[in-house]
Ligand SMILES: O=C(O)CCC(=O)C(=O)O
């Protein structure tokens with residue numbers, strides 16, 4: 001069980017990027033200081049640690065569900081593979097997506113479980129899952145999904161207020177009675193790898209609630225060309241802003257570039273698992289700055305108009321395009337790597353992710 005494995009400590013001699021620690025209990029209690037810290041983190045790096053989130057038991061159970069499921073024979077897992085059409089839910093086999101401009105294969109496999117399928121269980125909305133997932137729906141998956149939804153929705157309501165948006169305007173774009181791309185994910189990286197697990201990317205959706213035990217996650221801080229590890233802190237989640245929320249905010253909130261590399265130092269000899277919950281908007285929501293709802297957003301969008309803010313794509317189309325274009329079976333050449341891009345589109349063809357991605 002990954003929960004019980006003892007692994008070497010994160011090494012002290014690799015470059016890391018410290019994140020602001022936000023206390024979820026204080027946020028919930030309405031602390032102005034904590035909200036100010038959240039605003040700073042969300043508008044600068046777009047990543048922060050979240051302490052006291054109260055989801056530890058459910059996260060540990062999800063690590064176990066992921067390990068049990070990803071230990072199934074490949075032929076069994078392949079019955080649930082996400083395919084090449086841009087669907088996210090189900091199983092993603094290792095080596096099926098590009099991690100860089102030259103099409104280097106990824107080294108990770110993962111399991112994605114739709115929020116909609118968990119919430120409506122046992123009635124499938126999008127698809128069905130391996131027996132190991134079904135067996136743990138009630139006691140592990142649904143509690144993890146529900147608690148992660150509560151955490152992300154709470155943070156979203158605070159960001160909504162700080163963005164000067166009318167109450168409920170972001171919540172309305174994430175209604176549970178409409179289909180959405182929100183999902184729980186468990187990622188597995190085999191030991192002793194030398195190339196990227198997941199290439200440089202921004203997350204597609206609204207907010208990500210991530211749980212790491214081993215290092216491997218790296219961020220490229222704004223204005224730099226350097227990849228820095230984010231050190232996992234026990235009991236702390238790593239949260240980040242995705243493209244959809246960055247676009248809704250007219251670029252005020254940052255969806256930052258990150259990737260998954262082999263764990264640093266002696267940790268690289270171990271299998272790495274991570275657990276994430278991605279909140280994404282309803283599929284039919286058009287991704288655009290909410291300029292008609294907030295003066296702050298209108299001013300930001302006017303000051304810094306960006307091409308990818310007016311793609312006219314719905315959240316469903318945005319996610320499907322990005323996944324489809326990453327799939328190696330759909331690759332036509334380096335052009336396809338660019339076509340998979342999201343808000344990191346700025347500086348296309350000259351941006352750090354394209355220059356450094358082959359490193
Ligand atoms: O495994 C991690 O630490 C991050 C995974 C990630 O960035 C993703 O799945 O989008």
Ligand SMILES: [Fe+2]
Pocket residue numbers: 201202203258
């Ligand atoms: Fe990510």
